[in-house]
Amino acid sequence: MSTSESGMKERQSGTSLSRWFSPSGWLMYAFILFFATLIGGIFFSVLVSSFASSWFGGWLPDGYTTKWYSFAVEEFSLWRVLRVTLIVALTVVALSLLIGVPAAYVLARREFRGKGLVLLLLLLPIMVPPITYGIPLASMLYEYDIAGRTLGVIIANLVPAFPFVIIVMIPFIEQIDPNLERSAQMLGASPLQVYRRVLLPLAIPGILAAGLLTMVRTMAMFELTLLTAGATSQTLVVSLYYAAFSAGIRPAQSINAMAVVYMVTATTLLLLALRFINPVQIVTRARE
Amino acid sequence: MARKMHGSSTETRTTLNRPGFRINRSAWLNLLMIVPAVLLVLGLFIYPLAYGLRLSLDPQTGGGILANYEHFFTDERERATIWNTVRLALPATLINLLVAIPLAYRMRRVVRGRRLITGLFVIPMTLGTVLIAQGMLSFFGPAGWFNKTLEFLRITDDPIRLIYNRTGVIISLTIAEFPVVFLILLGFASGIDPNLERAAQMLGASGWQRFRRIILPLMVPGIATAFALSFVMTFAVFPTAVMLGQPAGSTRVIAFAAWQAAYERFDYSAASAIAIIMASIEICVLAVVFGLRSRLYHGPASAGKG
Numbered sequence: 001m002s003t004s005e006s007g008m009k010e011r012q013s014g015t016s017l018s019r020w021f022s023p024s025g026w027l028m029y030a031f032i033l034f035f036a037t038l039i040g041g042i043f044f045s046v047l048v049s050s051f052a053s054s055w056f057g058g059w060l061p062d063g064y065t066t067k068w069y070s071f072a073v074e075e076f077s078l079w080r081v082l083r084v085t086l087i088v089a090l091t092v093v094a095l096s097l098l099i100g101v102p103a104a105y106v107l108a109r110r111e112f113r114g115k116g117l118v119l120l121l122l123l124l125p126i127m128v129p130p131i132t133y134g135i136p137l138a139s140m141l142y143e144y145d146i147a148g149r150t151l152g153v154i155i156a157n158l159v160p161a162f163p164f165v166i167i168v169m170i171p172f173i174e175q176i177d178p179n180l181e182r183s184a185q186m187l188g189a190s191p192l193q194v195y196r197r198v199l200l201p202l203a204i205p206g207i208l209a210a211g212l213l214t215m216v217r218t219m220a221m222f223e224l225t226l227l228t229a230g231a232t233s234q235t236l237v238v239s240l241y242y243a244a245f246s247a248g249i250r251p252a253q254s255i256n257a258m259a260v261v262y263m264v265t266a267t268t269l270l271l272l273a274l275r276f277i278n279p280v281q282i283v284t285r286a287r288e
Numbered sequence: 289m290a291r292k293m294h295g296s297s298t299e300t301r302t303t304l305n306r307p308g309f310r311i312n313r314s315a316w317l318n319l320l321m322i323v324p325a326v327l328l329v330l331g332l333f334i335y336p337l338a339y340g341l342r343l344s345l346d347p348q349t350g351g352g353i354l355a356n357y358e359h360f361f362t363d364e365r366e367r368a369t370i371w372n373t374v375r376l377a378l379p380a381t382l383i384n385l386l387v388a389i390p391l392a393y394r395m396r397r398v399v400r401g402r403r404l405i406t407g408l409f410v411i412p413m414t415l416g417t418v419l420i421a422q423g424m425l426s427f428f429g430p431a432g433w434f435n436k437t438l439e440f441l442r443i444t445d446d447p448i449r450l451i452y453n454r455t456g457v458i459i460s461l462t463i464a465e466f467p468v469v470f471l472i473l474l475g476f477a478s479g480i481d482p483n484l485e486r487a488a489q490m491l492g493a494s495g496w497q498r499f500r501r502i503i504l505p506l507m508v509p510g511i512a513t514a515f516a517l518s519f520v521m522t523f524a525v526f527p528t529a530v531m532l533g534q535p536a537g538s539t540r541v542i543a544f545a546a547w548q549a550a551y552e553r554f555d556y557s558a559a560s561a562i563a564i565i566m567a568s569i570e571i572c573v574l575a576v577v578f579g580l581r582s583r584l585y586h587g588p589a590s591a592g593k594g
């Protein structure tokens with residue numbers, strides 16, 4: 001564990017040499033390389049296959065074609081599916097943050113009677129597997145005629161999403177120095193002003209991280225969507241799932257083409273977000 | 289040190305609640321902030337779950353109110369699904385923790401290409417389990433690039449079986465859940481004031497001592513959270529176990545048993561019963577982990593100076 005020493009040296013001498021020669025650094029980069037190889041291998045296996053006219057046992061396919069993509073667009077109504085996916089993901093994120101962040105603040109900072117119960121209640125939806133509550137939830141939503149369309153998908157996806165925001169936000173808020181709020185209050189700020197001018201700016205990295213995580217989780221959540229989606233309210237993952245499980249009917253390459261579209265959409269969104277924010281940037285880091 | 293800081297944080301809390309109308313206004317505001325979340329969870333989670341519980345106590349196939357539960361625990365094949373699931377979820381979660389703790393500790397400082405590395409680790413989460421399973425089928429398959437590389441490097445002569453068995457499912461769960469574990473731990477590790485470690489260093493603590501006595505205790509709440517969340521998610525996932533494992537044998541997970549009851553036998557009552565059993569196991573595990581967590585220090589580790 002010479003990491004902190006190397007960090008100190010680095011600050012003193014201004015070089016990065018010590019970092020490159022520390023064993024923990026080598027281990028870290030070796031692991032990162034290994035992980036990158038795995039992810040890259042999985043990604044490119046699907047990517048290459050989606051462009052393959054046929055591929056039997058060699059390092060690379062026997063020939064290349066783009067016909068599986070046009071096939072996927074027609075066969076799986078790709079544009080509609082993409083639009084629904086975006087609408088569902090963005091709405092769920094917005095609503096989850098709106099509901100989750102204020103609740104997380106209260107739970108992180110205040111003591112009140114029944115707090116333990118409230119915390120437990122909010123933790124339950126992410127503790128219990130989606131399949132458990134998904135089946136009764138879907139039948140309830142069908143009873144009120146909400147399921148089977150986009151609204152039903154959004155409502156079902158909200159159930160694990162906003163408690164997840166709360167869970168992610170509580171530690172973030174706990175790490176914000178309470179003295180800052182106290183100072184603002186002593187200087188005459190109203191509670192609303194404290195939230196808006198002091199807490200919100202400090203919590204923005206946490207909020208963005210929570211939103212980002214919720215977004216990708218919602219896009220990848222297929223159990224709840226599967227149970228509540230109608231024919232025209234399928235998201236990309238559910239559409240892919242149906243494609244994968246009707247594999248006998250459709251060629252494997254067309255399923256892989258769908259998978260590539262999904263991967264590219266999700267990864268682009270994520271990398272775009274990561275360009276602007278750091279998912280774990282916390283107030284303390286700014287102080288260092 | 290931790291004890292002292294905890295004291296100062298409670299002191300802050302009481303000072304925040306100053307007398308006068310501000311208490312009322314602040315209390316109302318706080319109530320307004322938390323009520324929507326509570327109502328939503330009651331209506332969309334507790335009520336449907338109660339509905340499911342009632343459904344499970346009204347067996348479709350006849351018998352007493354507990355017939356579904358009796359059947360699950362007396363049928364060897366059904367009962368085995370619990371152990372099958374634990375044998376997948378636990379190794380995947382522990383592997384992730386063992387890798388993510390040192391990595392998060394190392395990466396909390398400025399590291400070259402940190403953003404790129406974080407992005408790389410987060411990618412599996414965007415892929416989702418269905419996609420990872422599908423990609424793994426070709427990548428780790430007997431004629432896939434992974435085995436081709438091993439043979440090319442003369443590490444093995446025959447392809448290693450990494451799909452359609454327990455190993456394949458554990459690998460996919462590990463890849464899928466790593467980002468969650470890593471990001472939670474990185475969040476906790478980054479939040480620890482570096483001055484705490486520097487102070488320990490000046491007082492003569494070695495690198496291992498600083499990690500063991502300062503960093504690790506402060507990271508324990510994060511470790512507990514990461515373990516709990518990761519275990520829940522790996523315990524719930526079933527498409528992976530179906531696509532990459534032996535759904536009729538060693539990877540017949542409990543969620544798959546519930547799915548089979550609902551979609552193959554159309555016995556929603558039995559499916560609900562299995563789902564309720566699954567939920568009970570999850571809640572037991574989490575009650576233990578979070579119960580232990582709440583006994584630990586969880587104040588601001590960043591406000592070392594007070």
